[in-house]
Amino acid sequence: MLKLREKLQQTEVWKSIFRHNYQDTNRNRALQIVDNVFLHLHPVRISRHATNIGFTWGMGGITFLLFLVLTITGVILMFYYRPAAEYAYEDMKYLMNDVAFGPLIRNMHRWAAHAMVITVMLHMFRVFLTGSYKPPRQFNWVVGVLLLVLTLLLSFTGYLLPWDQLAIWAVTVGTNMARATPILGHEGPFGAELGMRIDNDIRFVLLGGTQVGPPTLLRFYVGHCIFLPIIASIFMIVHFWRIRKDGGISGPTSNGQE
Amino acid sequence: MHNLWEIVSKPDNIPIVLLLFMVIGYTLWSFKKALKNDNQGFLDESKLSDKIQVWPSLVRVEFLATLFVMVILVFWSFLIDAPLEEPANPTLTPNPSKAPWYFLGLQEMLVYFDPWIAGVVLPTFIIIGLMAIPYIDINEKGNGYYTFKERKFAVLTYCFGFLILWVALIVLGTFWRGPGWYFFFPWEEWDTHRVVALTNVDLSELFGIHTRAADNSLNPMAVIFGVALILGYYALIPLYWMKKKNSDIMKKLGAVKYNIVAFLFLTMMALPIKMVLRIALNIKYILVTPWFNI
Ligand code: HEM
Numbered sequence: 001m002l003k004l005r006e007k008l009q010q011t012e013v014w015k016s017i018f019r020h021n022y023q024d025t026n027r028n029r030a031l032q033i034v035d036n037v038f039l040h041l042h043p044v045r046i047s048r049h050a051t052n053i054g055f056t057w058g059m060g061g062i063t064f065l066l067f068l069v070l071t072i073t074g075v076i077l078m079f080y081y082r083p084a085a086e087y088a089y090e091d092m093k094y095l096m097n098d099v100a101f102g103p104l105i106r107n108m109h110r111w112a113a114h115a116m117v118i119t120v121m122l123h124m125f126r127v128f129l130t131g132s133y134k135p136p137r138q139f140n141w142v143v144g145v146l147l148l149v150l151t152l153l154l155s156f157t158g159y160l161l162p163w164d165q166l167a168i169w170a171v172t173v174g175t176n177m178a179r180a181t182p183i184l185g186h187e188g189p190f191g192a193e194l195g196m197r198i199d200n201d202i203r204f205v206l207l208g209g210t211q212v213g214p215p216t217l218l219r220f221y222v223g224h225c226i227f228l229p230i231i232a233s234i235f236m237i238v239h240f241w242r243i244r245k246d247g248g249i250s251g252p253t254s255n256g257q258e
Numbered sequence: 259m260h261n262l263w264e265i266v267s268k269p270d271n272i273p274i275v276l277l278l279f280m281v282i283g284y285t286l287w288s289f290k291k292a293l294k295n296d297n298q299g300f301l302d303e304s305k306l307s308d309k310i311q312v313w314p315s316l317v318r319v320e321f322l323a324t325l326f327v328m329v330i331l332v333f334w335s336f337l338i339d340a341p342l343e344e345p346a347n348p349t350l351t352p353n354p355s356k357a358p359w360y361f362l363g364l365q366e367m368l369v370y371f372d373p374w375i376a377g378v379v380l381p382t383f384i385i386i387g388l389m390a391i392p393y394i395d396i397n398e399k400g401n402g403y404y405t406f407k408e409r410k411f412a413v414l415t416y417c418f419g420f421l422i423l424w425v426a427l428i429v430l431g432t433f434w435r436g437p438g439w440y441f442f443f444p445w446e447e448w449d450t451h452r453v454v455a456l457t458n459v460d461l462s463e464l465f466g467i468h469t470r471a472a473d474n475s476l477n478p479m480a481v482i483f484g485v486a487l488i489l490g491y492y493a494l495i496p497l498y499w500m501k502k503k504n505s506d507i508m509k510k511l512g513a514v515k516y517n518i519v520a521f522l523f524l525t526m527m528a529l530p531i532k533m534v535l536r537i538a539l540n541i542k543y544i545l546v547t548p549w550f551n552i
Contacts (some may be wrong), residue, residue, distance in 0.1 A: 026311065029311045029313045029314070030311070030313075032313040033312050033313050039312075039313070039317065042312045042316060042317075043312060044311065044312055044313075045309045045310065045311055045312065046309065046310065046312055046315075046316060047306065047307045047308065047309055047310070048306040048307065048308050048309070048310050048315075049303045049306035049307060050316070051310070051315050051316045051319050052306060053319065053323075054287075054291070055303065055306075057284065058319070058323045061320060061323060062323060062327055065323070065324055065327055066327070069328075069331065085346075089345045089346065092342055093342070096339070096342060103335075103339055103340075104332075104335055104336065106340050107334070107335035107336075107338065107339060107340050108331060108332070108335040109340075110340035111273075111331060111334050111335055111338075111340070112331055114270075114272075114273035115273065115276075115331070117273070117360050118273060118276060118277045118280065121277075121420075121424075122280060122281070122284060125281075125284065125416075125420060126284070126288070128391075128412075128413075128416050129288045129292070129404060129413065129416075130400075130402060130403060130404055131399075131400040131401045131402060131403070131405075131409065131412075132401070132402060133391060133392040133395075134392065134395070134397075134398060134400070134401040134402075135392075135398070135401070137392070138392030138393060139392075141389075141391065141392045142389045142392070145385060145388045145389045148388075149385060152360060152361075155358065155360065156358060156361070159358050162340075162342055163345065163346045164341075164342055164343040164344060164345060164346055165343045165344045165345070165346060165347060165350070165352060166270070166341055166343045167346060168346040168347075168348065169351065169352055169355040170355070170356065170357050170358050172355065173355050173356065173357045173365065174357045174358070174361055176373070176377075177364075177368075177373050177376070177377025177378060178377070178378070179373070180372065180373030180374040180377055180378060181374065181378045182374050182378065182379070182550075185374070185378075187373070187374075188373075188374045188378070188550075189374055189549045189550035190549055190550075193549070211348060212348070213348070249402075250401060250402035251303055251306075251307055251402040251403070252301050252303050252304045252307065252401075252402050252403045253304065253307045253402075
């Protein structure tokens with residue numbers, strides 16, 4: 001066995017995949033991070049308190065984990081779901097009753113989405129309480145606020161997709177406010193004066209109609225599955241990059257450069 | 259009690275219960291850490307500032323956290339099904355119609371302000387205000403560790419905004435609001451036919467100034483009264499400045515940042531003020547104009 005393993009490790013194929021052996025040396029520990037495209041998001045060395053759950057609550061990391069779970073379960077859900085008013089609800093019923101592991105996938109997607117809203121709020125709370133938005137991390141806080149808004153929008157657009165009573169009325173309540181937008185909504189201050197009507201104001205643009213209907217479903221679907229996730233991913237990349245460029249997790253001493 | 263159980267066991271409300279426990283737990287935890295740091299004269303975080311290697315130290319923590327979260331999530335998903343109610347029916351409005359739980363704070367604001375303020379202006383200020391925080395908080399202390407003593411105003415303001423105006427209003431909207439958006443105790447049965455006579459009055463009417471004349475036209479006195487009150491409220495900004503402008507903090511802050519901080523702060527405080535006015539005195543509007551009301 002051992003011989004076989006040694007032989008295997010000498011082959012060109014093996015060596016082309018694994019660039020270093022696994023002796024426990026500092027050099028190998030560093031290479032483990034640097035040679036791995038996923039892990040090299042991390043620096044090689046960080047301060048001890050950055051790994052301390054009591055300091056970060058792990059909330060940023062868990063938010064990202066939930067985002068990954070949502071991406072994977074979301075893609076699976078897309079195989080079974082058609083964003084048209086006559087199919088959407090039936091597809092959900094089918095998924096919940098007849099698809100193997102259908103309910104599990106849908107439940108995971110739903111609960112992870114709720115959980116992500118909670119963890120992103122708590123992450124923000126932690127960042128505030130440790131004063132981690134202070135120089136040099138001001139801009140990363142701004143990126144964070146955008147991520148918060150995107151998380152809420154992702155969750156809100158997803159809420160409509162089951163196309164049941166819960167979905168359309170929650171979204172109706174939420175989007176009704178848009179009609180009161182100053183200047184741009186037909187019931188908002190100065191809206192009517194400026195020619196806003198129910199069929200041309202900002203709410204009409206959001207819903208694709210004068211009430212939550214089939215065009216709204218399609219709009220929210222495209223936003224939920226394509227537009228918002230892409231934007232959120234881009235901002236997350238910036239967020240993570242900035243954490244490193246700002247010298248890693250904040251701490252009493254590590255506010256300098258990397 | 260039956261109704262309370264009905265609300266708590268709604269699958270979509272479980273996250274709120276979770277949120278409540280986590281928020282309270284984290285608040286207590288971080289204040290404990292902050293007070294410890296403040297009292298002992300050195301920072302716990304400083305003791306942990308030596309460098310360690312990401313592999314294995316951080317990767318291990320990440321791995322364990324992943325396992326932990328995934329176990330909870332999978333159990334949760336096995337035990338509780340995501341809701342799927344009757345098919346969408348635009349002609350059948352449920353009562354109450356509630357927004358998703360994370361927007362219930364905003365929906366609650368609709369009770370106290372017209373939709374253009376509660377639904378558009380205030381949310382915009384929340385987002386802008388949050389983004390502005392790093393640029394208007396000039397206190398360079400308290401960067402990267404838990405403390406309360408060194409940044410009392412910042413921590414208290416944020417906690418008030420997050421814990422009371424955001425989380426508490428979500429809880430209120432979930433557990434205390436029933437049909438017609440009326441106030442019900444969580445354990446009370448919802449009476450779907452409850453009608454409460456509208457007795458709200460405008461603030462000026464408390465002082466004997468009628469908002470509208472008999473022919474329903476606006477009373478100019480009432481408009482002037484309202485404008486004066488609102489301008490008076492925001493006039494606190496320059497007044498406080500005059501009083502304090504020679505203090506060290508104000509000098510460091512400068513006029514521009516001071517104005518932004520004070521404006522955002524007063525705007526935030528307008529919500530609890532209007533809530534008190536409405537609940538205690540049944541005040542509807544402070545200012546009525548032909549185009550908008552506040
Ligand atoms: C999709 C949402 C988000 C994800 C996935 C995310 C992820 C992360 C991660 C993994 C970290 C590393 C430290 C930690 O785990 O606490 C971090 C740090 C940070 N995040 Fe976020 N975050 C998100 C939203 C936000 C929000 C809403 C804010 C604030 C408005 C924010 C501001 C920051 C700041 C300032 C840091 C640096 C903290 C420090 O150096 O101590 N992030 N984020």
